[in-house]
Amino acid sequence: MSKIHEVLIAYQQEYLSQWCQFILFDQKGDILVSSNSFSDLHSYYGTSIYQLNFFLESLQSVIETLDATQDELFFPRMEIPFGEKTGVFDYTIKRIEDQNEIYYVWIVEDNTAHNRYLSLVQQERNDTYIENELLQLKTQNQILQEEVEKQTADIQEQKRLIEKQKDDILDSIRYAQRIQQAILPTDKVLESAIFQTFIFYMPKDIVSGDFYWARQVGGKSVIAVADCTGHGVPGAFMSLVGQNMLETILIEQKIFYPKNILESLDRQMLQLFQNDNRVHDGMDITVVVIDEEQKTITYAGAKRPLYFVRDANFQEIKGAPFAIGGHHLVQGKNFTEFELKIQPNDVFYLFSDGYADQFGGDSDKKFMIRNFKNLLLKIHHLPVTMQQEILKENLLAWRGSRKQTDDILVVGLQF
Amino acid sequence: MQSISKKVVLVGNFGVGKTSLTRRFVFQKFADEYLTTLGVKIDKKIMNLPDLEVNLIIWDIAGEVSQTKVPKSYYLGANGIIYVFDLTRPSTFKHISEDLDYIKQLLPNVPYILAGNKKDLLSEEELKRTISEFPIPCEYLTSAKTGECVEEIFQDLTKKMTNR
Numbered sequence: 371m372s373k374i375h376e377v378l379i380a381y382q383q384e385y386l387s388q389w390c391q392f393i394l395f396d397q398k399g400d401i402l403v404s405s406n407s408f409s410d411l412h413s414y415y416g417t418s419i420y421q422l423n424f425f426l427e428s429l430q431s432v433i434e435t436l437d438a439t440q441d442e443l444f445f446p447r448m449e450i451p452f453g454e455k456t457g458v459f460d461y462t463i464k465r466i467e468d469q470n471e472i473y474y475v476w477i478v479e480d481n482t483a484h485n486r487y488l489s490l491v492q493q494e495r496n497d498t499y500i501e502n503e504l505l506q507l508k509t510q511n512q513i514l515q516e517e518v519e520k521q522t523a524d525i526q527e528q529k530r531l532i533e534k535q536k537d538d539i540l541d542s543i544r545y546a547q548r549i550q551q552a553i554l555p556t557d558k559v560l561e562s563a564i565f566q567t568f569i570f571y572m573p574k575d576i577v578s579g580d581f582y583w584a585r586q587v588g589g590k591s592v593i594a595v596a597d598c599t600g601h602g603v604p605g606a607f608m609s610l611v612g613q614n615m616l617e618t619i620l621i622e623q624k625i626f627y628p629k630n631i632l633e634s635l636d637r638q639m640l641q642l643f644q645n646d647n648r649v650h651d652g653m654d655i656t657v658v659v660i661d662e663e664q665k666t667i668t669y670a671g672a673k674r675p676l677y678f679v680r681d682a683n684f685q686e687i688k689g690a691p692f693a694i695g696g697h698h699l700v701q702g703k704n705f706t707e708f709e710l711k712i713q714p715n716d717v718f719y720l721f722s723d724g725y726a727d728q729f730g731g732d733s734d735k736k737f738m739i740r741n742f743k744n745l746l747l748k749i750h751h752l753p754v755t756m757q758q759e760i761l762k763e764n765l766l767a768w769r770g771s772r773k774q775t776d777d778i779l780v781v782g783l784q785f
Numbered sequence: 786m787q788s789i790s791k792k793v794v795l796v797g798n799f800g801v802g803k804t805s806l807t808r809r810f811v812f813q814k815f816a817d818e819y820l821t822t823l824g825v826k827i828d829k830k831i832m833n834l835p836d837l838e839v840n841l842i843i844w845d846i847a848g849e850v851s852q853t854k855v856p857k858s859y860y861l862g863a864n865g866i867i868y869v870f871d872l873t874r875p876s877t878f879k880h881i882s883e884d885l886d887y888i889k890q891l892l893p894n895v896p897y898i899l900a901g902n903k904k905d906l907l908s909e910e911e912l913k914r915t916i917s918e919f920p921i922p923c924e925y926l927t928s929a930k931t932g933e934c935v936e937e938i939f940q941d942l943t944k945k946m947t948n949r
Contacts, residue, residue: 424829428792428842432862445858447824447847458823485823493821496848500800500819503874 374402377468381475391478395419399430402473419476425461426476433474436465447485458485543576543603550577550606553613555584563591564662565785568754570761572724572778579605580722580777583616589663590626593781596655597674597722599696601777604651611642612653612694628657628670629707632694636672636703639695652695656720660712660783667718670707677719677743678710679750684743716785717750724778725761730768736775737768754784788838791946792862793939796855796888797869798877799848802902805929806869807845810939815930822847825859832943839943852884857891865946866897867938872915872926873906882920896945899923900938905930 378394382405393404393411399418404411420427425448432443445461462477560567569582579598584591594616598608612635619625619634632655643649654673660666669676671689678685690705726742729735745764749757761780795803804822808814811828826845831838846859866888870878878901885897899921905928907915912926925941927934943949 424790424840424842425827427790427840428827428844429862430790443858443861444856445825446856449823449826451826489821489823492823492847496799496821497819500874503876507874 374473377466377473378403378405378475381464381466381477389480391480393419393476393478395474395476397434397472397474399426426463429463433463433465436463436474438467441465447481457482458489540576546603546606547576550581550609553610554581559584559586560591560593562586563660565591565660565783566754567784568758568782570758570778570780570782572762572765572774573601574724574774574777575602577603577606578777578779579609580724580779581609581613582720582779582781583613585620587620587626589661591660591662592620592626592631592657593660593720593783594631594655594657595674595720595722595779595781596653597724597777597779598653599651605777608651608653611639612655615639626659627707628659628668629705631657631659632670632672632690632705633703636694636705643695650696652693654693654722656689658718658720658783665712666709667712668707668709670705672703672705674720674722676708677721677746679717679747680713680715682747682751684747686743712785714785715751718783719746719780720783721780722777724774724776725765725780728765728769728775728778730770730772734772737765750784754782757782757784786836786838788840789947790840790842791864791943792842792844793865793867793942793946794844794846794860794863795867795869796846796852796884797848798850798871798874801848801869801871801874801877802929803845803848803867803869806867806900806902806927806935806938807843809929809932809935811843813932815932817930830939832939834943834947834949837947837949839947841939841943851880852887860888860891863892863895865942866892866895867900867942868897869900869902870923872901872903872912875915875918878919878923885921896942898925898938898942898945900925900927900934902927902929904928904933 374394378392382392391404394402396402399420400416401411401414401419403415414422420430426433429443436443441464443463448459448461450457450459458481460479460481462479464475464477466473466475563586571580571582573580579601581596581598583594583596596609596612598605598612615635615638616631619631623634625631625634635655639652643651656669656671656674656676658676659668661668669687672692672694674689676687676689687708690703692703726737726739728737730737745761749760752760765778795807797803799821800819804826805815807826807828811830822845824847828843828845830841830843832841844859844863846855849855868881868885870881881899888897901923904912904926925934925938927938929935
């Protein structure tokens, strides 16, 4: 018996009770001998095992590092196909050192029958686990979907409520608009006046913080153009307060001087809000009184100027630098009034700051006062209805698709 | 042409499609039926790179919930790792980071690739939602059923293993 057979038999003794195959190969990987074969390997003796078997091929570098300290590798449950079937084997690789010679023995233990049951159990365990997991995911998704549906329904209900509230609020504001429009003076107020009038009035929202007011008493026409703090509903409230106060000043107090009108207006406004420090609202206003008999126009302004064009020359009278009402701390406002003799073809303009402040154009900038003045100078000689139309067309072209910046009001008086 | 051998290990949870990916790559076949792998299945395929023939010896390892349960001997001598997870089962990609840390500890400097499999089972919307749940970015979304990106993951890993 050769030496290598002796080595193999010695190891075989340890596995006598098991169904094993032993293949002994040397450091180069050449098959030396095999025993207890499932198949006859005699014809492979002398051939490199690394070229025959890709399990060992992939471990060649690891096998070569085995030494006295670690001389064994164990690979359980290797599934190896045999034609249509699959066998399950436990592989052990042992390093053997015998009289300065190094060998490796590959021990193949067939556990196919033993693992058949294990395989079934494992398959069932995995199938059940995956089924349960997918079922759990499905249930979670269903719960999530139901929650999303519930939240969607809640949101839709909230949306419906908000839309209803919005409709109610808009209805109220539209009704308020009717009230505001009803209070604004009609064309008839100044129909017997000696001048032609146009009113270009374009609120930003449904109701406006800008308002105009006019009365003819005796031979005098009193006209005011005001820009209340803010716009929309708060502005509209202030405009109602302002119109009511002007009415009182003119009809009850019988004040016909613009300076005195502004001073009275300021006093009343401060008195009205004196109990609430949170309200600092007020208005910028232009007031003119036209005496038809004397052919004079008297002007006073609170932060609003008066523009007029005479003999094709543009002129401006600046108003006082403070507004009506506002901060309670500002006391003793002294308004100044200016009286002018009216000449034929004079055109006077009273306005809020909305037109000049409108954003638009190619660079999205304000229209600016300079451009507003130039426009008025260009159109002052035209009939009032045409002036109004040009102001509107110019504004819409400048604004383009942008939102309106503020309430807009321009009143023209042509003699 | 030079020829070398590289051991590639496929790991991941059970039922994620490791065997199907291997079968698609080696045999260009796919079966819907799920048959659990018991220990390790070994297959071989030659990948040709310019001037180099690479014998990929693919170790398809039985799936485990945690990679710490895989016998360490299976990882011995591995030159590359493909970590496979199932895009339809979040539990299979929840612990990627921990699993990769464990593998990197066993096999330092060995390149790896992440493959999210079963892409064919998800709609575009479901896929977007799933991707947003990944704990770390995944470069390959594969389908063993349609073959999508299967060749690419092995090709990419081969390049990484051979530094090409």
